[in-house]
Structures are given as structure tokens and as C-alpha cells.
Amino acid sequence: xxxxxxxxxxxxxxxxxxxxxxxxxxxxxxxxxxxxxxxxxxxxxxxxxxxxxxxxxxxxxxxxxxxxxxxxxxxxxxxxxxxxxxxxxxxxxxxxxxxxxxxxxxxxxxxxxxxxxxxxxxxxxxxxxxxxxxxxxxxxxxxxxxxxxxxxxxxxxxxxxxxxxxxxxxxxxxxxxxxxxxxxxxxxxxxxxxxxxxxxxxxxxxxxxxxxxxxxxxxxxxxxxxxxxxxxxxxxxxxxxxxxxxxxxxxxxxxxxxxxxxxxxxxxxxxxxxxxxxxxxxxxxxxxxxxxxxxxxxxxxxxxxxxxxxxxxxxxxxxxxxxxxxxxxxxxxxxxxxxxxxxxxxxxxxxxxxxxxxxxxxxxxxxxxxxxxxxxxxxxxxxxxxxxxxxxxxxxxxxxxxxxxxxxxxxxxxxxxxxxxxxxxxxxxxxxxxxxxxxxxxxxxxxxxxxxxxxxxxxxxxxxxxxxxxxxxxxxxxx
Amino acid sequence: xxxxxxxxxxxxxxxxxxxxxxxxxxxxxxxxxxxxxxxxxxxxxxxxxxxxxxxxxxxxxxxxxxxxxxxxxxxxxxxxxxxxxxxxxxxxxxxxxxxxxxxxxxxxxxxxxxxxxxxxxxxxxxxxxxxxxxxxxxxxxxxxxxxxxxxxxxxxxxxxxxxxxxxxxxxxxxxxxxxxxxxxxxxxxxxxxxxxxxxxxxxxxxxxxxxxxxxxxxxxxxxxxxxxxxxxxxxxxxxxxxxxxxxxxxxxxxxxxxxxxxxxxxxxxxxxxxxxxxxxxxxxxxxxxxxxxxxxxxxxxxxxxxxxxxxxxxxxxxxxxxxxxxxxxxxxxxxxxxxxxxxxxxxxxxxxxxxxxxxxxxxxxxxxxxxxxxxxxxxxxxxxxxxxxxxxxxxxxxxxxxxxxxxxxxxxxxxxxxxxxxxxxxxxxxxxxxxxxxxxxxxxxxxxxxxxxxxxxxxxxxxxxxxxxxxxxxxxxxx
Ligand SMILES: [Zn+2]
Ligand SMILES: [Zn+2]
Ligand SMILES: [Zn+2]
Ligand SMILES: [Zn+2]
Numbered sequence: 001x002x003x004x005x006x007x008x009x010x011x012x013x014x015x016x017x018x019x020x021x022x023x024x025x026x027x028x029x030x031x032x033x034x035x036x037x038x039x040x041x042x043x044x045x046x047x048x049x050x051x052x053x054x055x056x057x058x059x060x061x062x063x064x065x066x067x068x069x070x071x072x073x074x075x076x077x078x079x080x081x082x083x084x085x086x087x088x089x090x091x092x093x094x095x096x097x098x099x100x101x102x103x104x105x106x107x108x109x110x111x112x113x114x115x116x117x118x119x120x121x122x123x124x125x126x127x128x129x130x131x132x133x134x135x136x137x138x139x140x141x142x143x144x145x146x147x148x149x150x151x152x153x154x155x156x157x158x159x160x161x162x163x164x165x166x167x168x169x170x171x172x173x174x175x176x177x178x179x180x181x182x183x184x185x186x187x188x189x190x191x192x193x194x195x196x197x198x199x200x201x202x203x204x205x206x207x208x209x210x211x212x213x214x215x216x217x218x219x220x221x222x223x224x225x226x227x228x229x230x231x232x233x234x235x236x237x238x239x240x241x242x243x244x245x246x247x248x249x250x251x252x253x254x255x256x257x258x259x260x261x262x263x264x265x266x267x268x269x270x271x272x273x274x275x276x277x278x279x280x281x282x283x284x285x286x287x288x289x290x291x292x293x294x295x296x297x298x299x300x301x302x303x304x305x306x307x308x309x310x311x312x313x314x315x316x317x318x319x320x321x322x323x324x325x326x327x328x329x330x331x332x333x334x335x336x337x338x339x340x341x342x343x344x345x346x347x348x349x350x351x352x353x354x355x356x357x358x359x360x361x362x363x364x365x366x367x368x369x370x371x372x373x374x375x376x377x378x379x380x381x382x383x384x385x386x387x388x389x390x391x392x393x394x395x396x397x398x399x400x401x402x403x404x405x406x407x408x409x410x411x412x413x414x415x416x417x418x419x420x421x422x423x424x425x426x427x428x429x430x431x432x433x434x435x436x437x438x439x440x441x442x443x444x445x446x447x448x449x450x451x452x453x454x455x456x457x458x459x460x461x462x463x464x465x466x467x468x469x470x471x472x473x474x475x476x477x478x479x
Numbered sequence: 480x481x482x483x484x485x486x487x488x489x490x491x492x493x494x495x496x497x498x499x500x501x502x503x504x505x506x507x508x509x510x511x512x513x514x515x516x517x518x519x520x521x522x523x524x525x526x527x528x529x530x531x532x533x534x535x536x537x538x539x540x541x542x543x544x545x546x547x548x549x550x551x552x553x554x555x556x557x558x559x560x561x562x563x564x565x566x567x568x569x570x571x572x573x574x575x576x577x578x579x580x581x582x583x584x585x586x587x588x589x590x591x592x593x594x595x596x597x598x599x600x601x602x603x604x605x606x607x608x609x610x611x612x613x614x615x616x617x618x619x620x621x622x623x624x625x626x627x628x629x630x631x632x633x634x635x636x637x638x639x640x641x642x643x644x645x646x647x648x649x650x651x652x653x654x655x656x657x658x659x660x661x662x663x664x665x666x667x668x669x670x671x672x673x674x675x676x677x678x679x680x681x682x683x684x685x686x687x688x689x690x691x692x693x694x695x696x697x698x699x700x701x702x703x704x705x706x707x708x709x710x711x712x713x714x715x716x717x718x719x720x721x722x723x724x725x726x727x728x729x730x731x732x733x734x735x736x737x738x739x740x741x742x743x744x745x746x747x748x749x750x751x752x753x754x755x756x757x758x759x760x761x762x763x764x765x766x767x768x769x770x771x772x773x774x775x776x777x778x779x780x781x782x783x784x785x786x787x788x789x790x791x792x793x794x795x796x797x798x799x800x801x802x803x804x805x806x807x808x809x810x811x812x813x814x815x816x817x818x819x820x821x822x823x824x825x826x827x828x829x830x831x832x833x834x835x836x837x838x839x840x841x842x843x844x845x846x847x848x849x850x851x852x853x854x855x856x857x858x859x860x861x862x863x864x865x866x867x868x869x870x871x872x873x874x875x876x877x878x879x880x881x882x883x884x885x886x887x888x889x890x891x892x893x894x895x896x897x898x899x900x901x902x903x904x905x906x907x908x909x910x911x912x913x914x915x916x917x918x919x920x921x922x923x924x925x926x927x928x929x930x931x932x933x934x935x936x937x938x939x940x941x942x943x944x945x946x947x948x949x950x951x952x953x954x955x956x957x958x
Contacts, residue, residue, distance in 0.1 A: 214712060218810045227774020233693060233898025236795030236825045237737040238769055238786055239777040243798040244733055251730030254723055256850040258716040290717055295706020295816075298718040298853040307717055316715030318814050319722040323807065326800030326821060331697045331861040333823055335797050337774075342805060344812055346715050371735040374777045382810040419712025 002406055002475075003468040010147045011463050015456070018143050019126060021051075022459065023117035025099075025135045026128035032077065032100035032169040035069055041077040041165045044099045048138065048163060049080050055145040057082040057161065064166075064173030076173050077165030081187045084145070085158035091477045092158040093470065094191040094431070096423060097138040097198060098167030101130035102448045109450040125453040132454040133447035136462070137197035137440040138163060143463040144470070156474035160191055167198075167423070175426050182430035193396040193473070194427045194435040197466065202413050203443050206284040207404045207465070209397055210437035212312065212416030213424055215347035215387035217356050220323075221249060221364055224338040225375035232333045240373045242339045243325055249377075250341045252367045254317040258300050258310060260345070262363040265315060268351050272309060280308040283413045293443070312416035316346045342382075346418060353384030388425045389416065394434040399472035406472075407465045438469065481885055481954075482947040489626045490942050494935070497622050498605060500530075501938065502596035504578075504614040505607035511556065511579035511648040514548055520556040520644045523578045527617065527642060528559050534624040536561040536640065543645075543652030555652050556644030560666045563624070564637035570956045571637040572949065573670045573910070575902065576617040576677060577646030580609035581927045588929040604932040611933040612926035615941070616676035616919040617642060622942040623949070635953035639670055646677075646902070654905050661909035672875040672952070673906045673914040676945065681892050682922050685763035686883045686944070688876055689916035691791065691895030692903055694826035694866035696835050699802075700728060700843055703817040704854035711812045719852045721818045722804055728856075729820045731846045733796040737779050737789060739824070741842040744794060747830050751788060759787040762892045772922070791895035795825045821861075825897060832863030867904045868895065873913040878951035885951075886944045917948065 011018075030044035031037040045061060052059050061078035068074070077100065085092075104114035112118045117128040126136075141161075148155050162181075166172045181187040201208045223242040230239070252261055260266045272280075287299045287307055299307050310316065323340040326332045345356060361379050368377040390397070392414050404412040421437070428435045440462035446452045490497075509523035510516040524540060531538050540557035547553070556579065564571075583593035591597045596607040605615070620640075627634050641660075645651045660666040680687045702721040709718070731740055739745045751759075766778045766786055778786050789795065803818040805811045824835060840858050847856045869876070871893050883891040900916070907914045919941035925931045 214715075216712075216812070218812070220810075225773075225775050225777045230773060231898060232795070232797040232799070232823060233695075233825060233896065234790065235773060236693075236797050236897055237779065237789035237793050238795075238897070239773050239775075239779060240735060241737075241797055243800070244735055244737075247726060247729045247798055248735060250726045256719060256723055256727060256852045258720075258723075290714075294704075294709060294714060294718050296704050296718075296853075298704045300716065300718060310716035311713065314716050316711070316717075318711040318715050318720055318812070319726055319804075320711070320811055320813055321722070321805030321815065322801055325798075325806070327802055327804070327806035329802060331699075331821065331823070332799055333695070333697070333797070334799055336800065342810065344711060344810070346712060373735045374775075417712065418715055418717070419710060 003464070003471040006151065007147050007467050008464050011143060011460060014143070015460050018139065018459070018463065019119060019456070021142065022126060022131065022136060022139050025139060026117040026130050027115055029115045030100045030165065031103050032166050034103055035072045035074055038074050038077070041100050045078050045080060045165055048099050051142055052080065052082050052161065055142060055149045057084045057145065062177060064177065067172050079165070079174065079177055080161065080163040081181065082161035083159065083187065085155050087158060090157050091192045091473050092160060092190050093473060094160045094162060094188060094194045094427065095141055096162050096194065096196045096427065097141070098134045098164050099138060100165040100168050101133065101135070102168050104129040111451055124456040126456055126459060127451055127453045129452055131452055132441035132445035133452065134167070134198045136454040136459055140197065140440055140459065140463040140466045144467040147467065156471045160188060171423055174423060178423070178426045179430050188431060191431055191433060193433050194431065195438050195469070196421070196424060196435065197438050197440050198421060199417060199437050199439045200441050200443050200445055200447070201439055202283060202285040202415055203289055206410060206413050207408050208413040208415045208439055209392065209400050209404070210415045210417055210439065211392040211397065212389040213387060213420050214418050215351065215353070215385045216344055216420050217347060217353040217384040218344040218382040219360060220340050220342055220380045220382050221246070222338065222340040222378045223375050226335070226337040229337045230335040232335050235335055240375045241335050242375050243336055245368070245371055245373045245375050246322065246339050246341050248371055249364055249367050250319055250343065252363070253319065253343060258316060260315060260317045262359055264359045265345065265356060268355065269315060269348055272313060277305050279414055280305045280312070283308060283415065285413070311418040313348055315348055315351060316418070317343060319343045347387045349387050349389050352386050353381060357381055385420055385422045386425055388428055390428070390435055395476045396434040396436045396473070399476050400436055400438055400469050402472040403465055403468035406468050407461055482950040485630065486626050486946050487943050490622060490939060493622070494939050497618065497938065497942065498598060498935070500621065501605060501610065501615060501618050504618060505596040505609050506594055508594045509579045509644065510582050511645050513582055514551045514553055517553050517556070520579050524557050524559060524644055527578050530621055531559065531561050531640065534621060534628045536563045536624065541656060543656065546651050548648070558644070558653065558656055559640065559642040560660065561640035562638065562666065564634050566637060569636050570671045570952050571639060571669050572952060573639045573641060573667060573673045573906065574620055575641050575673065575675045575906065576620070577613045577643050578617060579644045579647050580612065580614070581647050583608040590930055603935040605935055605938060606930055606932045608931055610931055611920035611924035612931065613646070613677045615933040615938055619676065619919055619938065619942040619945045623946040626946065635950045639667060650902055653902060657902070657905045658909050667910060670910055670912060672912050673910065674917050674948070675900070675903060675914065676917050676919050677900060678896060678916050678918045679920050679922050679924055679926070680918055681762060681764040681894055682768055685889060685892050686887050687892040687894045687918055688871065688879050688883070689894045689896055689918065690871040690876065691868040692866060692899050693897050694830065694832065694864045695823055695899050696826060696832040696863040697823040697861040698839060699819050699821055699859045699861050700725070701817065701819040701857045702854050705814070705816040708816045709814040711814050714814055719854050720814050721854050722815055724847070724850055724852045724854050725801065725818050725820050727850055728843055728846050729798055729822065731842070732798065732822060737795060739794060739796045741838055743838045744824065744835060747834065748794060748827055751792060756784050758893055759784045759791070762787060762894065764892065790897040792827055794827055794830060795897070796822060798822045826866045828866050828868050831865050832860060836860055864899055864901045865904055867907055869907070869914055874955045875913040875915045875952070878955050879915055879917055879948050881951040882944055882947035885947050886940055
């Protein structure tokens with residue numbers, strides 16, 4: 001049972017109206033990370049809630065309490081929980097999305113006002129903050145609902161919605177909600193699979209399905225010695241300098257080729273077999289794409305499979321910076337008294353922060369002991385999250401593959417992402433069902449950057465894809 | 480010919496009046512590094528000029544032109560050149576001092592208003608910005624002048640004064656002035672030796688004469704790669720990360736024990752012979768003093784001579800910080816696109832920035848080549864200055880030793896300082912005469928810190944010392 005032709009025609013016919021609705025959504029500057037815009041996140045929740053109700057979804061706004069941000073005590077924006085359909089003969093799909101956005105100011109370098117959706121007729125781009133992350137995908141679902149509402153056709157599956165307004169600020173309050181609603185009697189009871197549309201294709205050409213995300217373990221390693229900053233003229237070559245020690249420690253973590261030098265970390269990950277390597281070889285993504293995206297010819301290898309596996313299925317260690325040392329322009333001759341190196345390790349299964357922590361701490365303590373310094377070492381794990389990998393042979397993925405083939409006439413790239421979307425793991429673990437990441441936008445959408453855009457064709461074909469996916473799911477469920 | 484007893488008695492008798500004059504000087508917030516206070520530096524020049532004239536010194540204010548500071552075009556405060564006495568049978572001594580001060584705000588942590596001199600009767604401290612650096616010493620000279628002026632006694636030597644108002648801001652304009660006035664026909668023609676009172680005893684107990692200063696060579700090593708900052712999730716283990724490369728380079732510069740690992744740098748300095756080591760062994764300064772001053776037990780060695788030589792007669796390398804990397808609190812997962820490490824090398828003879836530069840650049844280039852990175856390296860020398868060492872057996876020093884013994888009943892510590900006072904070298908090179916650093920204040924005066932102070936006894940005995948030094952100079956000249 002592919003999607004009805006009428007559905008596809010309807011989406012095309014209504015394209016301009018859908019874009020107008022996207023413009024309405026973008027016009028609400030629902031920046032969760034800026035206290036001044038907290039009211040706008042609430043307004044956005046109300047707007048979306050009204051849209052869902054109008055299209056026949058039974059919704060509730062769930063109060064998530066209050067939180068502190070930048071010293072201010074603020075009410076958290078509500079989550080929207082919704083349901084349409086409760087036919088026990090149908091699959092039940094949980095749909096996640098977020099209606100908050102990243103900050104954006106014209107002065108950041110935007111060519112146009114970030115909160116006025118600009119339709120660039122020449123390039124087909126819909127430009128505005130949230131167009132791709134994540135208002136476009138949420139509105140894709142509204143488009144699907146609208147067809148069924150207007151044509152009075154039942155949806156092929158039952159849908160449960162979970163939309164939040166704090167994703168760009170750590171999804172505060174969401175984990176608890178998901179765990180609570182996943183229990184017996186909760187709103188998510190009976191959910192068969194999850195679909196999250198909040199990431200991107202690898203490139204600008206080929207649709208993708210994403211079945212893995214790396215986890216993270218973020219460390220702060222602090223060396224302290226003198227009671228205060230010292231003058232390098234007076235104390236140079238007299239005392240153990242914390243920066244010398246810290247730089248030495250940081251230099252033992254990762255090779256310039258990206259190999260993690262902390263004993264046991266790389267070894268924890270099973271090598272890829274030929275079948276897995278074939279997935280990477282087959283991806284429509286080249287070293288040239290990686291280097292174009294980085295803006296320089298700096299790929300770690302000339303071998304595509306190795307570069308893509310480095311991003312998608314290997315752990316990585318990045319040194320982000322140093323807190324407490326001189327960081328300005330110019331030339332200051334200080335010996336900083338206390339310096340903290342910040343580095344993080346991206347994790348892949350079976351790594352977890354809990355398994356990695358002792359290796360990191362042991363490594364740093366041993367390396368520090370070797371220095372023979374009289375300064376003091378401390379190591380903190382600032383935060384972390386487990387990696388996630390789903391079974392991409394699951395019927396949830398099979399439905400998405402069929403839908404992609406039907407809408408785009410191409411097989412999707414099967415990707416794993418290097419970054420993290422923590423809620424993915426929360427859904428997977430709380431519900432114990434397969435989670436699919438089904439991106440709508442392209443790799444160059446610039447989600448957290450200036451001039452964020454969603455291509456018109458990705459919005460329209462993407463809406464078709466979401467609807468078609470539901471029909472394919474229902475089809476598979478029957479067999 | 481020791482100083483007349485009347486001189487010593489006079490200084491004691493006038494102590495309160497002298498302290499009142501120091502309070503007047505401290506009350507003028509002559510902060511050269513703050514454009515808002517530029518008028519106060521001018522006011523301070525006028526105040527000091529009037530004092531000198533009143534005491535019989537023939538002075539001129541020399542316009543040093545304009546400069547740019549923090550984007551503002553400002554007039555430089557004038558230098559004060561002065562002369563008293565031109566008896567060709569006497570030695571001519573050039574006296575240097577600076578009448579500008581470091582910034583100070585009550586909110587920085589001062590216990591009292593920094594520009595109101597507080598006389599703490601219990602501790603004998605004269606607390607206020609500039610009390611020790613460098614208004615106290617300048618006023619010491621005024622005290623000496625006042626005795627001779629009031630008692631109508633000729634000074635035992637001719638004095639030439641060079642007082643500036645930009646020392647705390649790079650002595651802008653001074654080098655040119657000194658070179659110009661040192662030429663035939665200039666104000667400094669015929670100068671036999673120089674005395675600078677703008678540094679400190681090693682400790683709080685023993686007067687010191689300083690015969691050496693380290694030079695400096697400050698480097699910025701930059702690694703650039705990506706066109707913009709990258710997300711470590713998306714790019715970790717995919718591209719060469721500038722921070723990884725930079726940390727690796729910085730780790731090759733200096734050992735945790737302070738040895739400079741750049742080939743040829745340490746080797747350039749001749750080892751100390753037993754006679755020189757004896758100077759350090761004899762200094763009234765212990766490892767406990769070093770560690771108390773640093774606020775922690777972090778001395779590089781348990782051997783006093785080695786620790787003191789590390790500060791005074793060995794080069795040192797300190798890593799100050801990194802520009803361009805994440806330096807705030809918290810956990811940011813960025814891969815910075817371009818990062819610059821800042822480090823400096825304190826130089827001792829025969830090292831010069833010119834001799835060190837090629838070694839540093841060669842070292843960094845070779846170390847970078849070994850990394851096999853596709854990022855780009857660049858190395859800059861941000862600024863530098865040569866070291867200075869004077870002959871401490873010269874009659875200029877002998878006079879100061881005798882004066883110290885006469886006033887303090889102790890032999891002075893013969894010290895070399897780890898830091899730089901660039902004007903010292905300018906005088907030494909332009910005039911080709913011996914330069915003596917004759918400190919008035921103690922090691923704990925906190926010159927650039929909060930609650931700067933000068934001990935009452937250092938101000939009063941120090942004034943006696945300056946006068947006695949002149950008499951001892953005259954005495955030596957006769958023999
Ligand atoms: Zn998002
Ligand atoms: Zn986002
Ligand atoms: Zn000074
Ligand atoms: Zn100073």
C-alpha cells in the first residue's frame with residue numbers, strides 16, 4: 001500500500017500555502033536559550049498546539065516546571081503531547097520534533113532578517129531561523145495531517161506526538177517526561193516505533209536514513225599550583241608552571257592523525273567487517289565533500305571509507321581549549337596559577353561514559369605522575385551521554401527505505417552521525433522500540449549558523465516522504 | 480667622605496613632612512595606561528617639575544609627541560629632564576624614575592582608597608598606588624635635594640634627572656629621547672654613571688643591589704586549518720584539528736623541570752663557575768621565600784643555588800595561553816579553526832632575540848613537519864628585548880655597597896632580576912656607562928597589585944641611602 005496518488009498531488013498543490021505556514025512559524029522567534037525570548041517559545045507552543053487541534057489531533061500542553069538560566073529563574077516552555085487515532089489493528093508511531101530555535105541576529109552575518117522567511121525563487125531556498133531545524137520537519141507532519149483531515153481519510157497508522165521547546169538548550173525536563181509517559185498508562189504506551197526528523201542528509205543530493213549517533217564524554221583536567229598568577233620574569237624557571245604540565249598532559253591524548261592514545265579507548269570498539277565497510281563505501285559522500293564542508297583540504301586520510309568511518313563509527317577526541325590561561329590578543333607574560341584543559345571524546349558502542357571515565361582518569365594520573373611536578377591534578381567529567389545505534393534492517397527502517405525510493409527514486413544513504421541527539425537514546429531506552437532518524441533537510445542547511453535554509457523541494461518532497469513512510473509502515477505491518 | 484651626620488638627622492627629623500609629600504604625589508592618579516587619566520599624568524609631571532625647580536634643579540618638560548592607545552589618539556605625557564650642579568671636578572650621575580602608576584580601583588580588592596596614602600601606624604606601611612612603584616623612590620631624591628637646598632650645601636656630585644610618565648605603558652617615546660640626549664651636546668653628555676631606583680629587595684630583610692635583568696622574546700605560534708570553527712561531533716576524527724597540532728608543538732618547548740627543549744637555547748649560556756655560584760649561595764633568599772611568594776610548595780628544586788640561578792641567570796620558557804580556542808567556563812564542543820599559542824623566553828647574556836629567533840622557528844617548523852598534519856603553521860615574534868648585566872665590581876656598585884653598609888649596617892644582596900626594565904639597557908647602551916639598580920622597596924611591596932605599600936623605614940632609610948650613595952660616589956671619585 002503505497003501512499004495514495006491524491007496525497008502526493010495534494011502536497012504539490014498546496015505548496016505555497018504550506019510555505020506560508022512555515023513563514024508564520026519562523027516569524028515567532030522561539031529562542032529557548034535567550035531569557036528575553038522565553039515568551040516567544042510559549043507563543044510558539046500555543047501556535048503549534050492550535051494547528052494540531054485544528055487538524056484533529058487530541059493534544060495537551062504539559063508543564064515541565066521551572067529552571068535557572070543565566071541566573072534567572074524561568075518557567076520552562078510546555079511540551080506538547082498529542083494523539084490521533086487509536087485503532088489497535090494499526091501500528092502506533094511516535095513522532096518527535098522541537099519548536100524552539102537557535103539564537104539569530106541580523107548582525108551575526110545574516111543576509112536577511114532571520115525571522116522573516118525569505119523565499120529565494122532563483123535557488124529555491126526558504127531562508128530563516130528554524131526553517132530546517134526543526135520547524136520545517138514539524139510542519140511536514142502538519143502537511144500530512146492536513147491532507148487526511150481535509151479529505152476525511154483515516155491515517156494509515158496511529159500517531160503520537162511529542163514536541164518540545166527546549167531542545168536547543170539541553171532538552172530540560174524532557175527525559176523525565178519521556179520516561180514517565182513510556183510507563184504503563186502513559187501517553188506513549190503501545191508505541192511501536194519512533195520517528196525523529198531533526199537531522200540532515202550527508203550531502204545536497206541523496207536522502208538519508210540515520211541509524212547511529214555518537215555519545216560524548218566531556219572532561220576538564222585542571223592543574224593548579226601557585227596561589228595566584230605569577231610574573232614569568234620573577235618566577236620563570238623557578239617553580240613548576242601549571243601550563244607546562246597541562247600542555248604536556250594534553251599532548252598525550254590524541255595523535256595528529258586522530259588516534260586516541262588513551263589506552264583501551266580505541267581498542268574497545270570492534271573493527272568494522274567487510275559488510276559494514278561496504279555501507280561507507282556506498283555512501284554518496286566523498287572526501288571532497290568533507291573538505292568542502294570544513295573549508296580546507298585537511299582530511300585525515302585519502303581513503304574515503306576510513307574518513308567516513310572516523311566520523312560515524314569511531315570514537316574521536318577533540319581538545320577544545322583551556323580555561324584560566326591568557327586567551328586574549330597581544331602578549332601577556334603571565335604564569336597562570338590554575339589552568340583547565342577541556343577535551344571530549346565522542347563515543348560509539350559499546351563505549352559509555354562510565355566505561356571510559358576510569359581509562360581517562362588512569363591515563364591522566366599516570367601521565368601526570370611521570371612529569372614529576374609538584375603541582376596538583378584534578379579530573380572532572382563535566383557531562384556525557386551514551387552512543388546510540390539502531391538496527392537498520394528493522395521494519396521501521398525498511399518502511400523509510402521504501403518511502404524514500406518511492407518519493408525520491410533513489411535509495412537512501414544509511415548514515416551514522418558524529419554528533420549527539422540525546423533524546424534519541426531516551427526514546428530507545430524508555431520505550432524499547434526501534435527509533436528512526438528521518439532527515440528532511442540537506443547537509444548544507446546551516447542549522448545553527450547564519451542564513452539557515454530549507455530547500456523548497458526538501459520541504460515539499462519531504463512532506464510527501466513523511467506521509468509515504470506512514471503508508472509503508474502500515475503496509476509492512478500487514479505482512 | 481661618608482654622608483654628613485646632619486643629613487641623616489635631617490631626614491629623620493623631616494620624616495612626617497616627607498610622608499605628607501608622598502601622600503600628595505599618591506593623590507594624583509597618574510595612570511598612564513588609562514586614557515581617562517592622561518590629564519592626571521600631565522598634572523603629575525607639573526607637580527614633580529615644580530618640586531624640582533623649588534629645590535634648585537634646572538628642568539625642562541620635553542614633549543614626546545602623540546600616540547594611539549585603545550584606538551584613541553592621545554598626547555604623550557612629557558619627560559622631565561633636569562640638572563643640578565655642573566662642577567667638572569665632580570662625577571655626574573644620571574637618575575631615572577617614573578611618575579606614572581599602574582591602574583588601581585578600590586573594587587580590585589584594595590582595603591583602602593588606592594589614591595589616598597594610608598599610614599598604618601601598627602605595621603609602619605605607607606599604603607597607596609605608586610608608594611613603592613615609583614613615586615617613593617623619586618621622592619627619596621627630592622628628600623636628598625631638600626637637605627642640600629635648605630642647608631645651602633652643594634651636592635657631592637652633579638645630578639642629571641630623567642623622569643618619565645609612560646613607564647607602565649611601554650615607556651613610549653623614551654628610547655628616542657635617551658639616545659638623542661646621550662649624543663654630543665645632549666643633556667646626558669658627560670654622565671659618568673646611572674642610578675635607577677625602580678625595583679625591589681629580594682625579601683623583606685636585606686637591601687639589594689641589582690646588576691642584571693633578563694631579556695625577553697615573545698612568540699605567537701599559529702596553526703590554522705578549517706575555514707571556520709567546526710562541530711566536534713561532525714568533524715572529530717575526520718580532519719586534522721589545529722588544537723591537536725598546537726598542543727603537540729607546545730609540548731616540545733620546555734620540560735616540567737623548566738629545561739628549555741629548543742636545541743641550542745640553554746646551551747648558549749655559559750655555565751656558572753664556583754665564584755658566581757657563591758653569589759647565589761650568599762643571597763638572603765631561600766626556597767621557602769620563593770615558595771611563600773608563589774603561595775605553594777612548587778619550587779623546581781630543593782637546591783637553593785639552582786632555584787635562584789633559574790630565576791636570575793638562566794633563560795626560562797613560559798607558556799602563557801592560547802588565543803582562538805574555547806576559554807570560558809563550561810563545556811563547548813567546538814573544534815577551533817585557528818589557534819595561537821603564546822609563549823615567551825626570558826633571555827640572559829649572550830642571548831638576544833635575534834639569536835634566539837632562528838632556533839625557535841627552526842624547532843617549531845621541524846616539530847610541525849613531524850606531525851604530518853595538513854594544517855598550516857606560522858610563527859611570529861611579537862616583541863623582545865635584550866638582557867642586561869652590569870659589572871658589579873664597578874665603582875658605581877662599590878659606592879652603593881658602602882652606602883648600604885653605612886645606612887643599613889648590612890652588606891647588600893647582589894641580585895639579578897628575572898624580569899625586564901627595558902630602559903636600563905637603553906641607558907647602558909646609549910651612554911656606555913655603568914648602570915646601577917638601587918631598590919628602595921621590599922620584595923612584598925606588591926608594586927602592580929592591590930594594597931601596594933612602601934614601608935616607612937624603607938622610605939626614610941632609603942632616602943638616607945640615596946644621599947649616602949652620592950657621597951660615597953664622590954669619595955671613590957677622589958681616590
Ligand atoms: Zn534540531
Ligand atoms: Zn538544533
Ligand atoms: Zn616601576
Ligand atoms: Zn611598575
